[in-house]
Amino acid sequence: MDKEYVGFATLPSQVHRKSVKRGFDFTLMVAGESGLGKSTLVDSLFLTDLYSERKILNAEERISQTLEITRNAVEIEERGVKVKLTIVDTPGFGDAVDNADCWTPIARYINEQFEQYFRDESGLNRKNIQDNRVHCLLYFISPCGHGLRPIDVEFLKAVHDKVNIVPVIAKSDTLTPREVKNLKQRVRDEIEEFGITIYQFPDCDSDEDEEFKQQDTALKDSFPFAVIGSNTVIRENVERPMRGRVYPWGVVEVDNPSHCDFVKLRNMLIQTHMQDLKDVTQEVHYENYRAQCIQNLSRSGAKERASRNKISRQSITELSLVPLADTEKLIREKDEELRRMQEMLQKMQQQMQQSQGEQSDTL
Amino acid sequence: MAEPQSKPDPDPEPKTEATVTGQDLFGYVGIESVLDQMKRKAVKTGFEFNIMVVGQSGLGKSTLVNTLFKSKVSRKSCNPSFEEGISKTVNLQSISHVIEEKGVKMKLTVIDTPGFGDQINNLNCWEPIMKYINEQYEKYLKEEININRKRKIPDTRVHCCVYFVPPTGHCLRPLDLEFMKRLGKVVSVVPVIAKSDTLTLDERQRFKERIRQDLWTNGIKVYPQKEYDEDAEDRILNDKIREKIPFAVVGTDKEHQVNGKNVLGRKTNWGVIEVENVAHCEFANLRDLLIRSHLQDLKDVTHNIHYETYRVRRLNESNLNGIGLSASPLASMNGTAVRKESESNL
Numbered sequence A: 001m002d003k004e005y006v007g008f009a010t011l012p013s014q015v016h017r018k019s020v021k022r023g024f025d026f027t028l029m030v031a032g033e034s035g036l037g038k039s040t041l042v043d044s045l046f047l048t049d050l051y052s053e054r055k056i057l058n059a060e061e062r063i064s065q066t067l068e069i070t071r072n073a074v075e076i077e078e079r080g081v082k083v084k085l086t087i088v089d090t091p092g093f094g095d096a097v098d099n100a101d102c103w104t105p106i107a108r109y110i111n112e113q114f115e116q117y118f119r120d121e122s123g124l125n126r127k128n129i130q131d132n133r134v135h136c137l138l139y140f141i142s143p144c145g146h147g148l149r150p151i152d153v154e155f156l157k158a159v160h161d162k163v164n165i166v167p168v169i170a171k172s173d174t175l176t177p178r179e180v181k182n183l184k185q186r187v188r189d190e191i192e193e194f195g196i197t198i199y200q201f202p203d204c205d206s207d208e209d210e211e212f213k214q215q216d217t218a219l220k221d222s223f224p225f226a227v228i229g230s231n232t233v234i235r236e237n238v239e240r241p242m243r244g245r246v247y248p249w250g251v252v253e254v255d256n257p258s259h260c261d262f263v264k265l266r267n268m269l270i271q272t273h274m275q276d277l278k279d280v281t282q283e284v285h286y287e288n289y290r291a292q293c294i295q296n297l298s299r300s301g302a303k304e305r306a307s308r309n310k311i312s313r314q315s316i317t318e319l320s321l322v323p324l325a326d327t328e329k330l331i332r333e334k335d336e337e338l339r340r341m342q343e344m345l346q347k348m349q350q351q352m353q354q355s356q357g358e359q360s361d362t363l
Numbered sequence B: 001m002a003e004p005q006s007k008p009d010p011d012p013e014p015k016t017e018a019t020v021t022g023q024d025l026f027g028y029v030g031i032e033s034v035l036d037q038m039k040r041k042a043v044k045t046g047f048e049f050n051i052m053v054v055g056q057s058g059l060g061k062s063t064l065v066n067t068l069f070k071s072k073v074s075r076k077s078c079n080p081s082f083e084e085g086i087s088k089t090v091n092l093q094s095i096s097h098v099i100e101e102k103g104v105k106m107k108l109t110v111i112d113t114p115g116f117g118d119q120i121n122n123l124n125c126w127e128p129i130m131k132y133i134n135e136q137y138e139k140y141l142k143e144e145i146n147i148n149r150k151r152k153i154p155d156t157r158v159h160c161c162v163y164f165v166p167p168t169g170h171c172l173r174p175l176d177l178e179f180m181k182r183l184g185k186v187v188s189v190v191p192v193i194a195k196s197d198t199l200t201l202d203e204r205q206r207f208k209e210r211i212r213q214d215l216w217t218n219g220i221k222v223y224p225q226k227e228y229d230e231d232a233e234d235r236i237l238n239d240k241i242r243e244k245i246p247f248a249v250v251g252t253d254k255e256h257q258v259n260g261k262n263v264l265g266r267k268t269n270w271g272v273i274e275v276e277n278v279a280h281c282e283f284a285n286l287r288d289l290l291i292r293s294h295l296q297d298l299k300d301v302t303h304n305i306h307y308e309t310y311r312v313r314r315l316n317e318s319n320l321n322g323i324g325l326s327a328s329p330l331a332s333m334n335g336t337a338v339r340k341e342s343e344s345n346l
Helices: A008-022 A038-046 A059-064 A104-122 A150-159 A177-193 A210-221 A262-272 A274-307 A313-321 A324-362 B033-045 B061-068 B127-144 B174-183 B201-217 B232-244 B283-293 B295-321
Strands: A024-031 A070-078 A081-089 A136-141 A165-169 A242-247 A250-253 B047-054 B093-101 B104-112 B160-165 B189-193 B255-258 B261-268 B271-274
Touching: A024 A038, A024 A104, A024 A274, A038 A081, A038 A136, A038 A262, A104 A150, A104 A274, A136 A150, A150 A165, A165 A177, A165 A262, A210 A262, A250 B271, A262 A274, B047 B061, B047 B127, B047 B295, B061 B104, B061 B160, B061 B283, B127 B174, B127 B295, B160 B174, B174 B189, B189 B201, B189 B283, B232 B283, B255 B271, B283 B295
Parallel strands: A024 A081, A024 A136, A136 A165, B047 B104, B047 B160, B160 B189
Antiparallel strands: A070 A081, A242 A250, B093 B104, B255 B261, B261 B271
């Protein structure tokens, strides 16, 4: 006899079809000093030409430039799956002579996206919420250096509790294999030493096949990724056209895993962990923000409570859900209500007394 | 009949200029042997050369100095307690060695500047360096105006300052401009592009052009300065150099086998970067400039131009205030010196 077949095994494919129809959106932020190849890497990762028209400032202009946050959205499609990709760039970071607090605008931007989502979520019409929250921050570490620099440490500490950080070693074709290994070890040690939380790859389930597990461990061991980006396609003297950099002493191939970790990064970011990055942003970073926000509101609400202790239990819960500006108004309205009710009560008492007096009179 | 007599002038003016005419020798005199005599004396006394390296941590300064002089002369090799961490302030460290080649001795002093440009706030990180350079000029000046002078005044003045520009490929950063603007006035600055194996040839060319443009726009004079070319021959030679600066260098102390030969290089998975191969990088050009062709010129420019500028300014200041040369040297270019009342040496 056939086992009873209910039919919910098709749920994953239903979800899949719906998601494909709806499309995905992903916001990636890139940060790091100028000249580390951020724009080239983004263009290489997504095979776009977002930065082909950009103008590189000269030194004079650079002196007066302050940090700005730019947003570039592009829709890319592959085999019917649409992705709306937003790249948030931070030109001017770390370029000045005095870079104190140059990360504040970036932290503020990330918070603003959370705040906007928070408001939308608490709003009445939640059908078309635009998710502009930063799902992943790609931080570029300079290969010329002995590990993290003071500005790297300060920046990462300021944002590690707000966003998934994926550090990469930029322009790694300047390093020999041994130097890459040493630098990765140094960066890993310093990340631990300074207590910086970075995006952790989720452990794979025990029932995944061996190959997948091996790949996963290989991925975790090569962290942080040492990358190279290029938009020039080399056609001569190679078996197939490929992206790379031509030097007098050899050709660096971007796609070659023995040359750099670009392929690993691309796989991780796009093929295997894009959804997980979004999930962690939603479940961890956004929830942290939301909890903090509500705590702040109810704390200021508690201050109001201490000075006006007539407010009923119901209004407390109402207060914590409403933004601070409206709280004052609500308190006043409640006060009015209470006063009116008291007046009514008094009137009723008087009436009762009068009627009682009348009754006793008539009796 | 009175003959017109040439009366002697009542005030005969002494002839101030002797007329110098060329004379041909009709035999061998031996004047040319003065070159040999000079050479022998120079070899006996030896040479001094003081080179300063400035740049952010991790740009390969120590390695480059070791590669230039083919020996372990840098701070990294000499200091047993060397840590690779970033120091909180700029502190200058100078290390001296005597190196010898074919009987010619050179006392080489390498002045390193760890901590430069590494902090979050790098305002005025060039001040300790300016102070050091001016202190050396002051030391020399004191010796020079002494009544009993030493026969050979020890020369600790910085003859050359090699400034390392990170290979961003874009343009000079504000910090680079600030530093070179200030230091170009007191010392011979030679900018180089550090770790240039990260740039392809096209990128390198474009970067250099932009750097030259930035330097020119900001009025920064780097060595070899155009104004100090002595004659046409110098100018032609120096023009060729000026077209190529800043040199894109790569440094290493490791050797690898390439085509059966042992070469200094960096080995990667896609090839070996040969440091002394001019098709790969411009290390050889830098070495030739600093050592093989312009070493004496660097010292001359330091002595005749930078030191003289300092000396004139100092003496004018002392005269103006009627105070003798005070104990502390000028702290900065603007002459905001800290003065102490002290005895006059003049």
